[in-house]
Amino acid sequence: MAADSDAIGPAAQRYTAICARASTFLPIIDVGHTAGVAGATSARGATEYEFNLRLASKISDDLRAAGFARTVLLVTPEAPRAGLFKRAARANALHGDLFLSIHHDAVPDSMLQTWQFNGVAQHYNDSYPGHSIFVSTEHRNRADSLAFAHLLGIALKARGLAYTPHYTDAIMGSHRRVLLDPQAGVYRYNELVVLMQTQMPAALLEAGSIVNRDEELALATPERQALIGSAVVAAVDGFCTRPRTSSVPSSGRDVRLQSRFRPVRRDRQK
Ligand SMILES: [Zn+2]
Numbered sequence: 001m002a003a004d005s006d007a008i009g010p011a012a013q014r015y016t017a018i019c020a021r022a023s024t025f026l027p028i029i030d031v032g033h034t035a036g037v038a039g040a041t042s043a044r045g046a047t048e049y050e051f052n053l054r055l056a057s058k059i060s061d062d063l064r065a066a067g068f069a070r071t072v073l074l075v076t077p078e079a080p081r082a083g084l085f086k087r088a089a090r091a092n093a094l095h096g097d098l099f100l101s102i103h104h105d106a107v108p109d110s111m112l113q114t115w116q117f118n119g120v121a122q123h124y125n126d127s128y129p130g131h132s133i134f135v136s137t138e139h140r141n142r143a144d145s146l147a148f149a150h151l152l153g154i155a156l157k158a159r160g161l162a163y164t165p166h167y168t169d170a171i172m173g174s175h176r177r178v179l180l181d182p183q184a185g186v187y188r189y190n191e192l193v194v195l196m197q198t199q200m201p202a203a204l205l206e207a208g209s210i211v212n213r214d215e216e217l218a219l220a221t222p223e224r225q226a227l228i229g230s231a232v233v234a235a236v237d238g239f240c241t242r243p244r245t246s247s248v249p250s251s252g253r254d255v256r257l258q259s260r261f262r263p264v265r266r267d268r269q270k
Helices: 048-065 082-095 142-156 170-175 211-218 222-241 255-261
Strands: 025-031 072-076 098-105 114-115 120-124 132-136 179-180 185-187 202-209
Touching: 025 048, 025 082, 048 072, 048 098, 048 222, 072 082, 072 211, 098 142, 098 222, 132 142, 142 185, 142 202, 142 222, 202 211, 202 222, 211 222
Parallel strands: 025 072, 025 098, 098 202, 132 185
Antiparallel strands: 114 120, 132 202, 179 185
């Protein structure tokens, strides 16, 4: 990877947060998966965890540089499923104001094709480039989760990045999702542990497809990471600045107790 100094230029101009409470606001940037259970494998054989750690670190650095000095980069060594609950528990213990889990996407195994890279058989799918954002509508603070996800989707769009629409396709089968926000590319994913168990507004970003051979190369560049970093900073700043809405769920039921005692069904290994 290029040294930090290589990234300094017009695209890496310092951004200063507008939000008056930026210095006390606590964003948590969660590195998806673990070093040992590393998620998807890219078209060239790299692990998703490598991509997640690199991008989440860049996002955290950019947030701190913008004035969000309390930003926490959450790295979890424990494997799923216990590790998924631990990352949510850690985020809750930190009393974070916002939780963003960073991932990179693949496709279901049945949609992969095989090619040779450096003499090794690898798997790819070039059909579905683009990022996507997920929230749980069962989250106790779904309105704010959706509001942040919307801001993030719009910030990515404003930087020329397009979300992938393929999660609504029938070909996705059990991986098919409801598109909640067609303008910003926000899908519903209610079963994810980190989106269900976190008490603060929460979203998950699939930053792009690493089984797509062109997009894998783009996602590995400092330029793309800086672009996504600036989008996250703009979205966090916009979220921090907006008037706070009530987190009381419209049902009036005690969702805190509900989520504590309700068994988690069909949770996914995110
Ligand atoms: Zn992942």
